[in-house]
């Protein structure tokens with residue numbers, strides 16, 4: 001961190017934050033190590049959401065910092081338009097090796113949003129290459145979060161992210177239903193038993209529009225930002241089968257579920273379902289350097305590798321695609337995941353975490369608890385006059401009263417600790433949430 005202190009807090013416009021409230025009573029983080037952030041008033045704050053679902057190996061990993069420093073000293077930047085550097089190829093190979101068989105090419109970008117945007121563009125361009133340019137529709141899901149680009153908010157299903165920005169991307173009006181019904185599913189542990197048939201909604205959209213107009217379906221295998229909604233048992237298999245029946249590409253947005261969050265390298269592995277593309281970001285560098293990407297099937301990649309050899313196959317990319325510092329961070333991060341067997345650790349801890357969070361059933365104002373892997377969503381009964389206020393207050397109280405950083409989305413608390421979390425830290429997290437809930441208005 002620079003040693004300079006801000007004169008005032010006016011200049012920085014914070015994203016996804018009530019700025020006036022923040023600046024009146026800031027929550028400032030100055031250092032991070034292991035499971036803890038440190039505030040600038042000297043408190044150690046238990047990080048209950050891996051930063052922003054990204055620091056899966058815990059903060060301040062020396063191996064990653066050293067790798068970034070080495071890269072900065074030896075190759076601070078290298079273009080990947082028409083040139084490249086070896087680490088980008090090595091990292092792509094390592095990521096593809098973690099993905100299901102058949103997903104073997106990696107396109108690098110710098111964030112989860114860009115990853116989703118790239119996947120959706122690849123889907124449309126793929127069908128043009130195949131001579132089926134009439135397949136333009138991109139189908140998302142209610143409550144889906146695929147980042148903040150126009151494409152991402154268009155296939156996304158979070159109303160606040162969409163409403164101010166219309167009209168949105170043509171061909172994205174249809175959304176599958178979220179496979180969730182509180183009346184039937186409240187307090188389910190892990191994946192709900194019933195609900196696979198929510199995937200049949202795709203058949204209805206095919207009946208309405210014709211399969212020949214649909215390019216791709218994009219879903220999060222576990223909806224994270226909306227508040228941790230696990231896919232019901234068999235749902236993703238059924239969606240895969242429906243896509244196959246109608247020749248539609250299936251994209252798993254694994255920006256959150258990738259790199260161990262659900263006890264496997266990817267949710268595709270946990271559920272034994274192979275999509276045509278996987279988007280990733282966050283955990284790939286443990287949050288240390290921005291990076292994202294799309295893992296693409298051989299079938300899709302092959303479709304682009306045609307035409308004259310001198311011609312660019314995909315007119316897409318960013319100045320910082322495959323940036324040397326991000327690649328160095330990614331390689332060091334994947335070493336840690338492997339050497340510390342962190343994906344297996346997440347799987348082992350899942351039951352302990354599940355028992356702990358479901359212990360909050362009956363706590364003040366809790367109306368549902370959901371969990372999968374090392375992620376949990378705790379729904380608080382909203383204030384009828386001010387939806388979102390109790391969630392916001394819970395986040396503030398956790399920070400100031402409980403020395404804990406939690407993530408809230410509306411009136412849902414999300415807990416998603418790093419995969420290095422201890423059982424006692426899980427217990428502490430839950431007890432802090434219980435106290436916070438007890439103090440809400």
Ligand SMILES: Cc1ncc(COP(=O)(O)O)c(C=O)c1O
Nearest residue numbers: 111112113145146147253255256
């Ligand atoms: C599933 C999913 N997709 C995309 C994104 C967007 O990623 P980013 O914030 O890196 O643009 C997120 C961010 O939380 C996400 O959870």
